[in-house]
Amino acid sequence: MRLGLSMGPLHIQGDYSLESNSVMEVIPLTNAGKISVIISEVYAEGQVGLTLGEKSLQATNFDMTYTPKNVIITVTYETNEGPAVSQVSREALDKTLVEKFREDLWYKLNLILQKELNYLLEFSPLARLLPDxxxxxxxxxxxxxxxxxxxxxxxxxxxxxxxxxxxxxxxxxxxxxxxxxxxxxxxxxxxxxxxxxxxxxxxxxxxxxxxxxxxxxxxxxxxxxxxxxxxxxxxxxxxxxxxxxxxxxxxxxxxxxxxxxxxxxxxxxxxxxxxxxxxxxxxxxxxxxxxxxxxxxxxxxxxxxxxxxxxxxxxxxxxxxxxxxxxxxxxxxxxxxxxxxxxxx
Incomplete structure (x- = not known):
């Protein structure tokens, strides 16, 4: 089945820690805090493999391409003067740290898409599609x-x-x-x-x-x-x-x-x-x-x-x-x- 859709905005957040051997050889400096990644729009296009379940079709294999638009990365960390916030914006992923875990992210989106598709397919039972x-x-x-x-x-x-x-x-x-x-x-x-x-x-x-x-x-x-x-x-x-x-x-x-x-x-x-x-x-x-x-x-x-x-x-x-x-x-x-x-x- 060919599939193309917009998955809307995507928000990822968590903790980060930045420690580098090369930096600490010069100065004992580390950095840690909170990170937030907002992707304003994710477009999905590709093929989905369908199998015949007991009562309805089921989505199994996903050969999808995800195209994110407008990536905003925000980090919050502590300084001697108190909390600080830094932000960077890009049109695509390839020049952001999100590129580092892109495969994991796409895999998780496949799982989300599979769950939603299988839920929708339950409303079109095989008995209705092929009554004979x-x-x-x-x-x-x-x-x-x-x-x-x-x-x-x-x-x-x-x-x-x-x-x-x-x-x-x-x-x-x-x-x-x-x-x-x-x-x-x-x-x-x-x-x-x-x-x-x-x-x-x-x-x-x-x-x-x-x-x-x-x-x-x-x-x-x-x-x-x-x-x-x-x-x-x-x-x-x-x-x-x-x-x-x-x-x-x-x-x-x-x-x-x-x-x-x-x-x-x-x-x-x-x-x-x-x-x-x-x-x-x-x-x-x-x-x-x-x-x-x-x-x-x-x-x-x-x-x-x-x-x-x-x-x-x-x-x-x-x-x-x-x-x-x-x-x-x-x-x-x-x-x-x-x-x-x-x-x-």
Missing amino acids: ENLLKEFRNLTRGMTVIANKYIDDILVLAREHITQNNLEQVPVSNFGTGFSKKILFITWHGNFTAEKGWARDLATITRTSDMTLSYDKGTLSVFGSLGLRDLKVGFDQYFAKFMNIGPSGTLRATTGYNSVFIRAAIQLGINSTTSLENLRVDNIDEIDVKVTGLGILNWLTSKIVTWVLGFYNESIRKVVRQQLLNPLYHVLNDVNPNEYFM
Whole structure:
């Protein structure tokens, strides 16, 4: 189903903390306060995959593009002279900090849109759309059959992709180091420290699998297949970290496991005697339920909650890109080894 709509204004708010190693090497300065993001209008356009529920159609897969207009970011923080407010306005997201969590934001909008659409679809039951029971039964069988074919097509591509990852020893790939500053007030003095994690890796990329039924859409000779994938296991680790605070310098290891992740895929098939397939979109929509374990902190154990926050930011900033790139290459390599004509012609 093609869909285009205005979702109206969007308001995001929360706390922020700004701490930088490079800044604190020069001057012990940190900043924290409240942040508010107002997007005056969000336009949504794209495709929604529909499945036949027991009584009504249900929205499942979302291949949507969100276009925000007029972004206003306001931060409120404390100074020696009292509360201060700073504000910046942009016409689009690409030059604002909201760009840092854009994928998460679009994923949340997909969930909101899914909930609202499914609520509306309940008011158009299948019995009203197709009152003929025999016709409804035939339609169910047809859609189930097409879904099975689409699922099998993606599954067979993923089998080859997993083999490619394993054969080329790509189950584990390196990730960049990361570091940050931090501070803690003890009595009347605010002390500053720094944290650096090194020798990082991401592993178990060969566990990529399909996590939902695929959706098929057809337009002018092009058949699109889209839906959700996921890594059954996604682990990230750093074999060494260093923390320094008040002349205390513990070191140890850091491990993070992911309980849930979602990867969107859309493949486009140019149908013909020799059909060809292109990978039009692959993005990491969501990484959630991250469990972090840190060794060696000792009396700096209070840093654990901060480290969890830093790791979440690192996942959003870097791990998404690593996972996407390391899955793109195998998929590109094997995509046309699976002949779409054997499934769709």
